[in-house]
Amino acid sequence: MQHKKIHLLASMLLTMLFCLVFPQTGAAATQPTLYLNGSSIKLPEPVIMVSNSVMIPIRVVSEELGYKVDWNQKARTISIKNGTSTILLTVDKNTASINGKTTQLDVAPMVKNGSTLVPLRFVGESLGLKVDWDNESKSVYLFTSDEGSVVNPPDTGNGNSGETTPPSTGDVLVKDFDFFSNTLHIALGRDVEPKIMSMTNPDRIVIDFPNSKFSDEFNEKFGFDNNGQGEMPITDYPDVQKVRFAMFSTTPNTTRFVIDANYKLDSKVTRNGQGLVSIELSASTGGTTNPTNPTKPTKPDGKYTVVVDAGHGAHDSGAVSVRKRYEKDLNLQIANKVAELAVKEEKLNIVLTRSTDVFLELSERAKIANDLQADLFVSIHANSIDNKPTVSGTETYYYRSESKAFAELMHKYLIKGTQFKDRNAKVADHHVTRNTKMPAILLEIGFLTNPDEEAVMFTEDFQYRVAQQIVNGLKAQLGLS
16 A cells, blocks of 8 residues: 555656646647556646746645655745655745755745745656656656565466466566557666567567566556466557567566567667666668558659658648647648749759648658658648647757757748747657658647637748748758758
């Protein structure tokens, strides 16, 4: 019970930490989904943001997170203890201390409407939580390392229950796992180096953990069939079908995870030193690729090839505007105008992922660019946010470091075209910018949920102006202007 309570209390901090690290500034149309070690949690109450920092009441720290909090009203100081660390803060003072070591705060603690508020960034980082953000699904994930907690091995069964559970062998507990964005995360009781193998026919990645076993917690959450195997279907990442798991019978005391892929993928393994193993997937630099690409355009000699991707399409409408117009249509209209205007550019070859209202998987869009060995990739989108019609502006996103310069340059031209508020170029994890092999960016033209921006975005003059600036940005990036 205490073990579960620790997880639940930590999840509350994740909820508020999300608001600080990833404030809701328009990238999502719905409220984010929050997960603790793979289990979804709900935001217990609203929090307050001051100067881009989230402030939380000290009662949340004590009641929801379970830490000891002392409030000295006369001295206006707050002491927070979590068993290993003591944090000392003072109202309206921009310095604090952790175990006697002074550090600077972005925002000082304050008293508002009778409630004492403390900066979440400082508290969260002091607790050492690992937080991951999946931009495509608008989800936040928290993984905790509970080395101090003891979980009994799963019951092997006595023949009466009719259920099969994994053997209780090995000395390292596999506690949890989840797959989001392009990464498989596996939480163990302590740091373990996995053995990774890539296999073909069919394409899959095998991860083995020697001297390990599945915990009671894992078995209860995911379950195993009568053959001692389990699986999780993957629906939000089109390159992967499912993740399977079982005790590997050939090698004693080994837990095995298998990523069943639709084609050959490369993998990168990282460990946080406390039991969390992350296997990040990416398009393979060689071997078999996704065969579903509907077109095979060629790359003309002597020209730079740029793939322009109109986001969404067909049954995938994207965001819906305040006047019930679809993002997919706006994206397509601007993309087609980019291709139209680029015809006069002798050194520029534009390839559209779609020129009509059709649907393509994200993997297909990236594959078109990779198969062409395109020089640049640009995905066109429009933004939205629920119940905040005043939020406005233009954003440009990139994922890989080699795309940063392209994103920053194109953003300058894009702002000239939209003439909207400048929301800057920034990092985000999108499939099409992550799995393309050339500099790749994603443009958020404006907010369809802002009545003023929506009114002009569907006009011909606006779309041609933006399309021309996109062409100008491409030329500048390629040294053609």
